[in-house]
């Protein structure tokens with residue numbers, strides 16, 4: 394998230410996020426940002442107008458069984474990753490807490506097979522538990538402050554069906570400093586919570602980004618074994 398963005402947009406994100414966190418509503422600022430973007434994706438710092446490159450690379454390098462399988466896209470933003478998964482055959486449900494983001498997805502992809510929904514990660518339907526063959530979490534955890542992360546991880550892990558996969562793309566950081574965010578990189582301790590919740594890490598790829606400030610990104614694949 395927030396790679397190579399102009400300082401003004403970065404400042405706007407920090408201001409909105411800080412206000413939201415002070416109001417005990419860490420997910421509240423996203424709707425404001427999408428609404429004020431006024432359908433210009435350049436005003437959404439994480440938007441790429443295409444699928445995330447590490448998702449595209451994963452699909453090419455480790456082609457999954459998509460046809461006949463379900464996928465859930467968490468915090469789907471403007472929908473590019475959800476569309477990519479649908480295009481290779483997954484039956485995709487994609488949700489976001491921001492109504493403007495979901496309306497924007499529907500406007501961008503009017504013929505889409507994706508079921509786009511407004512939903513809150515912290516208040517999901519019980520019927521979604523253990524339901525999805527692929528759960529895709531890209532850069533949402535890192536956009537939530539540290540004090541709600543365990544709760545978010547506990548909401549994500551049970552969505553994965555037996556023999557299903559959780560694919561995560563995230564920044565990771567060292568374990569000893571509280572980073573200034575957003576984004577707030579995930580620590581090893583946070584990542585290990587997925588294993589405590591019944592998922593096994595089966596693959597991890599690291600990517601280094603940036604010129605002056607090097608950022609480490611991880612793509613981790615977890616599997617729920619029976």
Ligand SMILES: C[S@@+](CC[C@H](N)C(=O)[O-])C[C@H]1O[C@@H](n2cnc3c(N)ncnc32)[C@H](O)[C@@H]1O
Pocket residue numbers: 394419420423424439440445467468469470471488489490491494512513514515531532533536
């Ligand atoms: C940094 S953006 C990443 C969007 C997308 N995953 C991507 O990689 O482009 C974080 C997204 O999570 C959504 N979000 C934040 N809190 C959420 C919550 N509690 N439930 C669902 N979505 C949430 C935001 O609206 C936003 O679209």
